[in-house]
Amino acid sequence: METKSESSEKKQPEQSAPFNKRRGFLKTIGRSAALAGLGAGLFGLIRRPKAAMAWQLDPKKCVQCGRCATECIMEPSAVKCVHAYEICGYCKLCGGYHQPNARQLHTAAENQLCPTGAIVRTFIEDPFFEYRIDENLCNGCGKCVAGCGSFGNGSLYLQVRHNVCVNCNECTIAVRCPAQAFRRVPIYAPYIPKKKDGEA
Amino acid sequence: MKKSAPLVLGLAVAALVAGIGLRLLTKQHRVSFFPRRTPVQCTPDNPYEYSIDSLTGIDPSQVGYREAGRIALSLKAKPQAIAIGDDNRLYAAGGNEISQLDSAGAVLQSISVPQEVLCLAPGRNGKLFAGSRNTIMNYGSRGKLTRQWNIGGENTFITSLCGDNEHLFIADAGMRVVWKLDTSGRVKGKIGMKDTSRGIPGFVVPSAYMDVAMGRDGSLWVVNPGRHLIENYRTNGDRLSAWGSSGSNIEGFCGCCGPIQMAMLPNGSFVTAEKGIVRVKVYDPAGRFATVVAPHAAFNPKESNLDLAVDTAGTIYVLDSYGNQIRVFRKKTA
Numbered sequence: 001m002e003t004k005s006e007s008s009e010k011k012q013p014e015q016s017a018p019f020n021k022r023r024g025f026l027k028t029i030g031r032s033a034a035l036a037g038l039g040a041g042l043f044g045l046i047r048r049p050k051a052a053m054a055w056q057l058d059p060k061k062c063v064q065c066g067r068c069a070t071e072c073i074m075e076p077s078a079v080k081c082v083h084a085y086e087i088c089g090y091c092k093l094c095g096g097y098h099q100p101n102a103r104q105l106h107t108a109a110e111n112q113l114c115p116t117g118a119i120v121r122t123f124i125e126d127p128f129f130e131y132r133i134d135e136n137l138c139n140g141c142g143k144c145v146a147g148c149g150s151f152g153n154g155s156l157y158l159q160v161r162h163n164v165c166v167n168c169n170e171c172t173i174a175v176r177c178p179a180q181a182f183r184r185v186p187i188y189a190p191y192i193p194k195k196k197d198g199e200a
Numbered sequence: 201m202k203k204s205a206p207l208v209l210g211l212a213v214a215a216l217v218a219g220i221g222l223r224l225l226t227k228q229h230r231v232s233f234f235p236r237r238t239p240v241q242c243t244p245d246n247p248y249e250y251s252i253d254s255l256t257g258i259d260p261s262q263v264g265y266r267e268a269g270r271i272a273l274s275l276k277a278k279p280q281a282i283a284i285g286d287d288n289r290l291y292a293a294g295g296n297e298i299s300q301l302d303s304a305g306a307v308l309q310s311i312s313v314p315q316e317v318l319c320l321a322p323g324r325n326g327k328l329f330a331g332s333r334n335t336i337m338n339y340g341s342r343g344k345l346t347r348q349w350n351i352g353g354e355n356t357f358i359t360s361l362c363g364d365n366e367h368l369f370i371a372d373a374g375m376r377v378v379w380k381l382d383t384s385g386r387v388k389g390k391i392g393m394k395d396t397s398r399g400i401p402g403f404v405v406p407s408a409y410m411d412v413a414m415g416r417d418g419s420l421w422v423v424n425p426g427r428h429l430i431e432n433y434r435t436n437g438d439r440l441s442a443w444g445s446s447g448s449n450i451e452g453f454c455g456c457c458g459p460i461q462m463a464m465l466p467n468g469s470f471v472t473a474e475k476g477i478v479r480v481k482v483y484d485p486a487g488r489f490a491t492v493v494a495p496h497a498a499f500n501p502k503e504s505n506l507d508l509a510v511d512t513a514g515t516i517y518v519l520d521s522y523g524n525q526i527r528v529f530r531k532k533t534a
Contacts, residue, residue, distance in 0.1 A: 038216060066249065128404075
């Protein structure tokens with residue numbers, strides 16, 4: 001009678017060929033994976049994938065030069081004024097809404113600073129008003145941003161709105177920006193929001 | 201398989217070396233596969249330019265003070281507050297430091313403070329009160345911390361202090377109230393909270409500016425910056441009167457919140473400071489515009505921390521935090 005060990009010794013030479021085949025296959029897979037990883041790393045070293053980046057405007061560098069309104073290929077510009085409500089004072093006399101020499105603090109056109117009337121003012125309770133940007137009207141000129149920064153808390157600031165921006169390979173505003181405030185940001189964090197402490 | 205192994209390994213090493221070499225080259229010579237143009241020089245024309253130049257000019261005949269001197273400060277941090285005691289001792293604070301100065305600016309004493317100082321109020325006999333975010337610190341005449349207590353809540357932000365013999369009044373811009381404390385630090389009441397039945401509209405504080413000062417008659421004057429008013433209260437909290445108006449004109453207070461600072465002259469007149477259009481003005485005891493102390497052109501246009509102090513002779517001291525100095529203004533003589 002054959003023992004169990006003898007039978008296994010006899011079977012082993014039959015199994016060695018497929019076993020070696022499998023080892024070879026795994027080695028090939030491993031080498032291929034290593035090469036692919038190396039290739040990806042090499043590409044990443046040279047340049048991060050373009051599709052993963054977007055243009056954005058750093059509010060700390062922005063000087064409200066007006067070029068966001070005039071240089072963007074989109075009409076009106078893809079740059080819009082946005083509002084950091086947690087910074088806003090909800091003032092009755094708003095430096096971003098009113099002309100600096102406004103005679104009356106109401107919504108009459110002659111008192112408004114915005115050239116397109118894109119800021120909507122809503123009464124909350126005396127003496128507080130909420131200010132909202134109508135992005136369909138905003139052309140990104142930054143006039144309100146300058147006014148808010150001069151006389152208020154600086155809660156209004158400009159940002160590239162990615163629902164409008166077509167993410168040009170070479171942004172025409174970025175080329176013309178005198179403050180070099182435009183930079184590429186990761187698409188998973190496409191905005192540079194202003195924080196309450198004033199740090200962008 | 202085994203024969204191809206060195207070939208694969210060699211290719212991998214070559215690719216790695218080539219990649220690193222290429223990266224180093226592009227970095228060193230600033231070469232990019234997607235070159236960005238350097239920004240072009242733009243013409244200064246801006247069809248949307250925001251300018252307040254037409255509002256900052258002041259008729260020289262309206263300026264009733266002249267600059268009599270400048271006191272350079274040697275604080276390690278940006279100066280935040282100044283004050284003058286009854287004995288005309290000058291104090292300046294910035295960061296965690298308070299300096300006591302003589303009239304020439306020489307440092308007589310330097311006090312190290314556990315918290316960042318936001319405001320100062322000299323007490324009697326050389327004592328000094330310093331306010332930080334939610335803490336009041338009391339220093340003796342030799343600069344030793346004698347007492348310290350916290351007030352308010354989570355949002356408390358102390359911006360100004362003043363007091364009489366019995367009470368200390370603390371402007372809390374975060375809670376929009378003036379705290380009334382006794383000399384031992386116990387809270388004795390709150391002043392200025394909205395109460396329509398008592399005719400108190402409440403403080404509106406868009407940003408952290410709210411000043412208090414004691415009047416000659418022992419009443420309390422408080423800046424209500426969001427309403428552009430200076431309000432007068434009894435120390436029991438009754439509202440007596442208010443004056444002030446919004447506007448960029450010389451009579452008004454400009455910006456979202458103004459005035460940002462206030463001080464009382466010995467004759468009961470008010471000295472006020474504004475930001476946006478940076479200017480220091482004097483109003484008579486009835487609240488009528490009297491004269492300009494310093495126009496916009498005298499300061500950095502971004503200056504927003506013009507703390508004020510007045511000595512017994514009526515000399516006005518203005519903190520110029522951008523210049524790291526105190527500017528001294530005296531009334532012009534005929």
